[in-house]
Amino acid sequence: MSDGQTDALSLPTQEWQQPWMPSADVFGKAEPMPAAAPVPLETPMSTQPAKEESNKVPVVQEMEPPITPACASGLKLPCLLIEYCDRCRWQHRATWVQTELLLTFSEKEYLKGTSSKASGGGYLASTMLLPCATPETSGRFRVWVAMSSQSDTGSDIHLLWDRKKQGGFPELAELKRLLRDYIAPSQSLGHSEKQK
Numbered sequence: 612m613s614d615g616q617t618d619a620l621s622l623p624t625q626e627w628q629q630p631w632m633p634s635a636d637v638f639g640k641a642e643p644m645p646a647a648a649p650v651p652l653e654t655p656m657s658t659q660p661a662k663e664e665s666n667k668v669p670v671v672q673e674m675e676p677p678i679t680p681a682c683a684s685g686l687k688l689p690c691l692l693i694e695y696c697d698r699c700r701w702q703h704r705a706t707w708v709q710t711e712l713l714l715t716f717s718e719k720e721y722l723k724g725t726s727s728k729a730s731g732g733g734y735l736a737s738t739m740l741l742p743c744a745t746p747e748t749s750g751r752f753r754v755w756v757a758m759s760s761q762s763d764t765g766s767d768i769h770l771l772w773d774r775k776k777q778g779g780f781p782e783l784a785e786l787k788r789l790l791r792d793y794i795a796p797s798q799s800l801g802h803s804e805k806q807k
Contacts, residue, residue: 676755676768677741683757683766687736689794692755692768697742701752708754708786709738715787716794733795750775754786756793769793 676683677694691712695705718734743751752774760767771789772781781789784800791798 674753674770674773676757676770677753678739678757678768680757680760680766680768683768684760686739686757686766688757688759688766689734689736690757691735691738691790692741692757693738694741694743694748694751694753694755696749696751697744698749702740702742704752704780705740708781708783709740711783712787712790713738715800716790716798733791733798735790735794752780754781754790756790758793 677692683690691709693705693709695701713735716733716735718736752772753770754772755768755770757766757768771793772786774780787800791800
């Protein structure tokens with residue numbers, strides 16, 4: 612080796628044991644890394660006794676609609692309401708379901724008089740997407756329909772689908788049948804109604 616050059620293997624042991632940065636930084640200086648805090652090998656166990664799990668069956672409460680019947684009476688009815696978990700990124704799914712149901716139950720065809728008499732003439736007058744972002748609403752995907760009520764409450768709100776209760780997202784054909792049963796029971800859904 613020439614003068615001024617050293618081989619990496621010939622460095623003193625003392626330098627190899629110091630925590631140096633592996634290479635020079637952008638300014639050409641190598642700075643020592645800060646010393647790490649000592650980590651205990653064992654962490655002490657909790658001295659509190661473990662809580663016993665109760666075997667109580669949870670009380671199933673009736674699901675509250677996302678809006679009150681009095682509030683729904685101010686909407687154009689029938690109104691489709693879709694609650695979805697925004698944290699789960701289900702907005703696209705909710706808008707797709709909304710679009711498909713609006714196309715199937717179109718007010719335009721009803722008003723033009725081009726819907727067939729056999730179809731029953733049901734339509735959706737409005738829709739509402741309701742994003743949920745709180746921890747208690749995580750994983751939520753519910754589809755509701757608000758209908759005109761014969762009572763003084765203003766409107767009736769019916770749950771069509773709950774992802775958690777029914778174990779998954781609805782098939783669109785099934786959701787169309789469920790909605791049709793509320794807004795136009797005699798309406799034919801064409802190919803969507805055919806069973807495989």
